[in-house]
Every structure is written in structure tokens, then in C-alpha cells.
Amino acid sequence: MQSREPYLIFTQKLNELGIRYMVSGSMAAMYYGEPRFTNDVDIIVFLRREDSRRLLDAFPDEKFYCPPLDVIESERSRDQRGHFNLIHHESGFKADIYLSGRDDLHAWGIAHAVTADINGKTVVFAPPEYVIVRKMQFFREGGSGKHLRDISRMMIGLGDAWNRQPLLEMIQEQRLQEEWSKALKYAD
Known part of the structure; x- marks a missing residue:
């Protein structure tokens, strides 16, 4: 196939x-x-x-x-x-x-x-929140930049109208603030 x-x-x-x-x-x-x-x-x-x-x-x-x-x-x-x-x-x-x-x-x-x-x-x-959180966890574990690239491309694809609040709460709960900061910098 x-x-x-x-x-x-x-x-x-x-x-x-x-x-x-x-x-x-x-x-x-x-x-x-x-x-x-x-x-x-x-x-x-x-x-x-x-x-x-x-x-x-x-x-x-x-x-x-x-x-x-x-x-x-x-x-x-x-x-x-x-x-x-x-x-x-x-x-x-x-x-x-x-x-x-x-x-x-x-x-x-x-x-x-x-x-x-x-x-x-x-x-x-x-859901996108799940994918982003898992990618940040994998980035934390292995350091591969492909996860940050995927996150930045997802954020572009999801657009500004997408409600980020559930994601931000999950980032806080999972203690992924440092990884989120790196993902945001990657997007710049």
C-alpha cells in the first residue's frame, strides 16, 4: 500500500x-x-x-x-x-x-x-495540548531539536485564535516552563 x-x-x-x-x-x-x-x-x-x-x-x-x-x-x-x-x-x-x-x-x-x-x-x-506537552517531555529527556521545531510549526498552524489556556495549565502542572520557553524562542 x-x-x-x-x-x-x-x-x-x-x-x-x-x-x-x-x-x-x-x-x-x-x-x-x-x-x-x-x-x-x-x-x-x-x-x-x-x-x-x-x-x-x-x-x-x-x-x-x-x-x-x-x-x-x-x-x-x-x-x-x-x-x-x-x-x-x-x-x-x-x-x-x-x-x-x-x-x-x-x-x-x-x-x-x-x-x-x-x-x-x-x-x-x-489533541494539540497533549502533543505539545509530550514533545516538550521528549525534548527534556533527549534534547532533540525536532520536538521544538514541531511545536513551533504547530503553534503557527493552530493560529492566534486557538485557546492556549489549557496548554499553559498543563505546562505548569508538568513543570515544563523551561522547555516551553525554549520552544517559544525556537519559533522566533
Whole structure:
């Protein structure tokens, strides 16, 4: 499957299964901002025990790499940072699947997710506040400037009319004032 939005191969299967998810990371930053190159998609998934087998069936071995059921279940049982990959064999495109676990920010993001129509397909994106906060956290952890660039492009794309108050409250709660200051300076 060759597409300008190769992540649709993953999101459409999640939609068909009725599994709650949201696209985050660079794909969400591009949705709110501007395109840049990436070879994967980050998807936050709320996965129940009964969904694990269904997920495995939806991504069959002949078309996808999907980890074994015991790996999915092991990652699903983590309170924080549960993660596994799905890879589409034909395109080589990868989905980093992050499980919501007991992460309050994941829960907030899923509750406030934004549904969009992309090429006639429904895609659920993380809300911009979530994406910006996570990018600042990743910047704090690893120092990669791509996160600041994504944030600055998102702020341009969201425009002046966008209500920043929820974001500013989250920045305060997460103690990300220094990272926010750097993101604002990057935009100048």
C-alpha cells in the first residue's frame, strides 16, 4: 500500500476493531502544523485484555509484523510505558504502539482526542495540548531539536485564535516552563 498517509493502514484496522486510539508524535504534529519526513507513526492505544487477540488477528503475519500474544499481554499489563511495534511488510512503515496503561496524560488525551477525515477515512488524533506537552517531555529527556521545531510549526498552524489556556495549565502542572520557553524562542 503506497499512500501519502501510510499510517492509515494501521488506524483503519483499529477503527474496524472499535479499539480506542489516538495518533500522536510527528504525525499529529504534522496534522496541526506542517509536513516533515518520518518513517513511523506513534499511536496511543487503550487496549483491553479481550482486544489483544483481536489485534493479533487484524494484523496477520503474511502482511504485518505483530508481536506474539504473550508480548502484547505483557506490555498491556504495564502501568506505564507499555509498548510494541507493528510493521507493514510491503511498505516497511512502522507503528509504535504505546499502551495507555495508567498514564493520566494518555487518559486525558484520549478523552479529548480530535476526530478528522483524512482522504475519506476517519483518523483520531491526540489533541494539540497533549502533543505539545509530550514533545516538550521528549525534548527534556533527549534534547532533540525536532520536538521544538514541531511545536513551533504547530503553534503557527493552530493560529492566534486557538485557546492556549489549557496548554499553559498543563505546562505548569508538568513543570515544563523551561522547555516551553525554549520552544517559544525556537519559533522566533
